[in-house]
Amino acid sequence: MAKEPLPPAEAVVRLEDVTVAYGDRPALWDVDLEIPKGSLTAVVGPNGAGKTTLMKTMLGLLKPATGRIEILGESLAHSKGKVAFVPQRSSVDWDYPATVGDLALMGTHGSLPWWKPVGKEEKRRAREALEMVDLVGLADRPINQLSGGQQQRAFLARALSQDAPLLVLDEPFQGIDASTERAILDLFRNLRRMGRSLIVVHHDLHTVRDLFDFSVLLNVRVVAAGPTESTLNEENLRATYGPRLGLDPRRAPHGPYDGARP
Amino acid sequence: MTTPDGAVLFACIGAGLLYGLLGSITHLRRQSLRGDVLAHSAWPGVLVAFAITGEKSPVVLALGAFVFSAGFGLVITWLERLFPRLKGDGAHALLLSGSFALGSVVWSLMQRHMEGLGQAGLKSFLLGQAAAVQWPDAWTLLGASMLAGLFVYSFRRDISGILFDRDHAFLLGQPTLAVEWILDLFLALGVVCGLQVVGMVVLSALLVALPLAVRPHTKSFGTFVLASTMLGGAIGFVTPWLVIFLESSFGHPGKGIPTGPIFVVMATLVAIASLFGPRFNNKSVATGIGVRR
Amino acid sequence: MLEIFLIGALSAIGCGLTGPVLLLRRRVLLGDAVSHSVLAGIGIAFWIHPVVNSPWLRLGAALSGCCAAWVATKLTGILRGRADAALGLVFPLFFSIGALILAIKASNTHLDVDQVLSGNLESSWLERFRLGGTDLGPQAAWNMLLIVVALLAAGWIWWRDLQLYLFDPQQGQILGRPMAFLEILVVVATTSVIVFSFDAMGPILLVALLAGPGICAWFLTSQIGPFFLATVAAGLLSVLAGTGLACALDLNIAGSIGLAAFLIALGTLLMAPDHGMVFRLLQANRARIRFVARLLAVHICQHEIKGDQASENTRVGLRDHLKLSEKEVAAGALWLQARSLAVWENQILVSTHAGKIFAKSLAEGQDSTDGQMGGEIQRPASLM
Numbered sequence: 001m002a003k004e005p006l007p008p009a010e011a012v013v014r015l016e017d018v019t020v021a022y023g024d025r026p027a028l029w030d031v032d033l034e035i036p037k038g039s040l041t042a043v044v045g046p047n048g049a050g051k052t053t054l055m056k057t058m059l060g061l062l063k064p065a066t067g068r069i070e071i072l073g074e075s076l077a078h079s080k081g082k083v084a085f086v087p088q089r090s091s092v093d094w095d096y097p098a099t100v101g102d103l104a105l106m107g108t109h110g111s112l113p114w115w116k117p118v119g120k121e122e123k124r125r126a127r128e129a130l131e132m133v134d135l136v137g138l139a140d141r142p143i144n145q146l147s148g149g150q151q152q153r154a155f156l157a158r159a160l161s162q163d164a165p166l167l168v169l170d171e172p173f174q175g176i177d178a179s180t181e182r183a184i185l186d187l188f189r190n191l192r193r194m195g196r197s198l199i200v201v202h203h204d205l206h207t208v209r210d211l212f213d214f215s216v217l218l219n220v221r222v223v224a225a226g227p228t229e230s231t232l233n234e235e236n237l238r239a240t241y242g243p244r245l246g247l248d249p250r251r252a253p254h255g256p257y258d259g260a261r262p
Numbered sequence: 263m264t265t266p267d268g269a270v271l272f273a274c275i276g277a278g279l280l281y282g283l284l285g286s287i288t289h290l291r292r293q294s295l296r297g298d299v300l301a302h303s304a305w306p307g308v309l310v311a312f313a314i315t316g317e318k319s320p321v322v323l324a325l326g327a328f329v330f331s332a333g334f335g336l337v338i339t340w341l342e343r344l345f346p347r348l349k350g351d352g353a354h355a356l357l358l359s360g361s362f363a364l365g366s367v368v369w370s371l372m373q374r375h376m377e378g379l380g381q382a383g384l385k386s387f388l389l390g391q392a393a394a395v396q397w398p399d400a401w402t403l404l405g406a407s408m409l410a411g412l413f414v415y416s417f418r419r420d421i422s423g424i425l426f427d428r429d430h431a432f433l434l435g436q437p438t439l440a441v442e443w444i445l446d447l448f449l450a451l452g453v454v455c456g457l458q459v460v461g462m463v464v465l466s467a468l469l470v471a472l473p474l475a476v477r478p479h480t481k482s483f484g485t486f487v488l489a490s491t492m493l494g495g496a497i498g499f500v501t502p503w504l505v506i507f508l509e510s511s512f513g514h515p516g517k518g519i520p521t522g523p524i525f526v527v528m529a530t531l532v533a534i535a536s537l538f539g540p541r542f543n544n545k546s547v548a549t550g551i552g553v554r555r
Numbered sequence: 556m557l558e559i560f561l562i563g564a565l566s567a568i569g570c571g572l573t574g575p576v577l578l579l580r581r582r583v584l585l586g587d588a589v590s591h592s593v594l595a596g597i598g599i600a601f602w603i604h605p606v607v608n609s610p611w612l613r614l615g616a617a618l619s620g621c622c623a624a625w626v627a628t629k630l631t632g633i634l635r636g637r638a639d640a641a642l643g644l645v646f647p648l649f650f651s652i653g654a655l656i657l658a659i660k661a662s663n664t665h666l667d668v669d670q671v672l673s674g675n676l677e678s679s680w681l682e683r684f685r686l687g688g689t690d691l692g693p694q695a696a697w698n699m700l701l702i703v704v705a706l707l708a709a710g711w712i713w714w715r716d717l718q719l720y721l722f723d724p725q726q727g728q729i730l731g732r733p734m735a736f737l738e739i740l741v742v743v744a745t746t747s748v749i750v751f752s753f754d755a756m757g758p759i760l761l762v763a764l765l766a767g768p769g770i771c772a773w774f775l776t777s778q779i780g781p782f783f784l785a786t787v788a789a790g791l792l793s794v795l796a797g798t799g800l801a802c803a804l805d806l807n808i809a810g811s812i813g814l815a816a817f818l819i820a821l822g823t824l825l826m827a828p829d830h831g832m833v834f835r836l837l838q839a840n841r842a843r844i845r846f847v848a849r850l851l852a853v854h855i856c857q858h859e860i861k862g863d864q865a866s867e868n869t870r871v872g873l874r875d876h877l878k879l880s881e882k883e884v885a886a887g888a889l890w891l892q893a894r895s896l897a898v899w900e901n902q903i904l905v906s907t908h909a910g911k912i913f914a915k916s917l918a919e920g921q922d923s924t925d926g927q928m929g930g931e932i933q934r935p936a937s938l939m
């Protein structure tokens with residue numbers, strides 16, 4: 001398992017003293033976090049740990065009660081369009097008149113001023129994004145005729161076509177079959193090699209151990225954050241999930257392209 | 263066979279274009295009845311404008327109507343955001359009844375306190391009077407549809423992004439609030455422009471029927487909006503000819519066939535036919551992405 | 556006057572029994588739609604039997620109202636739940652058919668479209684119900700009374716199924732309950748209320764009495780039984796206030812009842828406990844203070860352990876480090892003081908023993924004083 005060494009630490013996301021509350025119940029408590037640029041980062045934690053809350057706060061969709069947030073070295077107001085996001089549950093209107101191709105193109109709209117038509121460059125990006133998630137064949141299909149997993153992949157394509165330096169994905173693999181999941185994970189690693197940063201909320205600790213180079217263990221506060229080898233250990237996992245969980249040492253790590261999973 | 267009056271013909275085309283365009287937007291916002299509600303809430307605006315100025319000029323009345331429609335429209339949007347359970351039609355029904363009740367109360371007050379109140383001018387403002395359509399009416403409608411069309415075309419990507427996924431549009435840096443407000447204002451403007459000419463039943467019918475008619479046959483935002491607008495224009499063009507034909511074959515001399523109801527019936531029949539009829543299997547080339555393989 | 560009030564009150568009860576159903580099914584504007592659609596029936600009846608004021612007109616009106624409601628309900632299913640589009644498509648069609656027929660057949664009689672649509676509560680008592688020569692009161696009141704009794708009976712018989720229908724018709728179908736029948740029942744009930752009361756009230760007052768009191772009740776109770784009762788009560792209140800207002804200022808009665816219902820509903824949106832604006836603002840403020848207090852408790856303990864409390868735990872230090880306002884620091888500290896969790900000593904906030912335990916339990920994530928969940932609950936809780 002070949003993992004590239006981490007690039008010199010420059011933070012893509014920096015949170016200081018961030019606390020987020022729904023009403024008076026804090027969902028995130030006093031989070032200090034620095035995620036290095038160019039890393040493939042996993043955010044793990046039990047249900048209700050505040051992972052989605054953390055992602056939405058990072059993006060400015062939720063207002064923190066206290067604290068400071070910096071994305072790509074800038075304040076939130078200046079980072080519009082530089083972050084692509086795949087939400088955990090999208091509450092969009094599936095009867096909307098749009099094809100899969102339109103959806104992929106929507107990712108490119110942020111970089112276009114209003115007077116410019118969609119050009120070759122945008123179409124190329126959208127097409128590439130569709131190729132990455134293997135949806136080119138369905139590009140002309142209306143979105144209300146997709147299966148659940150295909151819908152999720154279409155949303156992935158929208159995020160990919162945005163060409164953003166930072167991708168934030170909240171549980172991108174729900175409803176996605178195992179082989180596609182493998183392909184997309186490999187895609188993530190490629191993107192990382194191309195210098196993008198990715199932050200992925202993910203539940204499968206084995207894949208995290210094998211494929212992600214930075215991990216954030218979250219349970220209302222940050223239990224641990226750092227390079228995966230040193231962070232994802234029994235002790236930290238127990239502190240995050242409670243006593244009954246740990247990594248199974250007998251399960252072999254995946255090779256990068258072996259496809260099949262136990 | 264005679265030809266229809268030019269003003270009536272162009273007013274019908276203008277109304278069709280305008281409501282086809284605005285209707286496609288309200289359809290996507292799931293607020294098909296909003297046009298009806300805004301039309302009703304113009305009523306107190308007309309009365310108040312008349313009470314303040316004492317004038318019955320269409321411009322003054324239209325201004326009052328616009329202020330009230332736009333105001334009530336924004337209040338509905340605001341209430342729905344504040345109280346999500348009023349989404350759908352709760353907030354709409356509440357403000358529809360509220361504004362119209364306000365209108366009838368103001369009306370009964372005016373009847374007592376203002377002498378020599380000829381009500382004809384005010385009432386027909388609401389119910390429309392297609393027979394008495396003048397050229398300025400036609401120009402207003404055509405102009406309003408051009409203006410709205412220009413806005414929707416210029417900001418088509420922002421509008422489509424915001425209507426589909428507000429959060430995503432916000433993250434891309436698209437001006438979500440501003441676009442939503444401007445769309446609200448355009449609907450109010452469109453309603454007020456058409457109120458005196460076609461009346462509120464016709465305009466609310468067009469707002470609903472035209473987008474419904476084209477929705478099964480279109481797959482993309484652009485084609486959907488364009489098709490709805492064009493269909494409106496086409497039906498608007500056909501209606502006055504049809505009225506003349508019907509008058510010559512069924513009408514008695516002296517008894518005209520009203521244009522508005524024919525317009526409504528045509529648009530609705532087209533919508534029903536397209537809902538239950540076969541679908542065009544159009545190979546969309548709107549994006550041009552999946553064509554080559 | 557009393558008779559007008561009686562007619563209004565009975566209509567309010569009828570609307571109060573149907574309004575909640577329409578609200579929960581997101582179809583309140585059905586009231587508006589049906590009352591426009593009756594024109595088709597009036598037109599056709601007039602075509603067949605061209606006499607103004609014949610009972611045929613009313614029968615035609617009722618039939619076409621029912622027909623429109625039924626078509627709209629079916630269409631909602633075909634349009635995948637777009638009740639707004641279905642209603643918007645149906646009512647102008649019916650209205651226009653009626654208007655066309657009347658324009659061709661009745662342009663020189665006294666059947667004024669305007670008159671049909673605006674309704675007139677002031678003169679609704681003129682038509683009397685007579686039995687063997689004795690005057691038993693206004694016909695409109697008897698009609699309404701009949702409908703209210705029928706509604707109560709139907710509600711009593713199908714109470715459980717009605718709840719199922721309102722909350723989860725699909726589940727009801729799986730359980731084998733007569734959901735399709737209930738749909739018809741609801742359509743017939745609502746249209747009969749609408750058709751019979753709109754004669755007297757006009758479509759707009761009708762929508763006011765369907766929507767306003769229902770929205771009031773929706774924000775006041777979260778249970779289905781009280782929901783209906785509160786709707787009826789709010790409707791009666793609106794009628795009382797409206798007729799009072801109309802008498803005092805000599806206004807149009809239907810208009811002022813509608814206005815009263817509107818204002819009562821707006822007032823409820825402002826003042827209602829739990830969901831109202833004022834309460835939410837208060838609640839948000841209180842929540843913020845409690846939240847700041849906990850933040851302070853944990854923060855001062857951490858710095859006391861570090862030993863730099865002299866610089867950090869001052870008003871200025873807390874304000875700057877936690878990015879709070881001075882007011883918030885003061886309010887949060889007051890909250891802690893009131894519970895003897897911390898005290899001010901020489902301008903430094905010092906945690907007490909109890910405060911240290913409190914902070915420790917917070918830091919371990921055991922939030923003992925659990926607050927209320929925010930967020931909107933979409934339907935009455937007992938329906939879940």
Ligand SMILES: Nc1ncnc2c1ncn2[C@@H]1O[C@H](COP(=O)(O)OP(=O)(O)OP(=O)(O)O)[C@@H](O)[C@H]1O
Pocket residue numbers: 022027045046047048049050051052053054088928929930
């Ligand atoms: N809109 C909301 N209103 C009130 N509380 C909320 C809201 N959304 C989330 N919460 C609460 O905040 C906490 C964190 O929620 P969050 O969605 O961030 O969890 P998560 O880590 O993403 O969980 P999951 O793995 O299930 O996706 C939970 O306890 C949840 O109950």
Ligand SMILES: [Mg+2]
Pocket residue numbers: 051052053088170
């Ligand atoms: Mg989550």
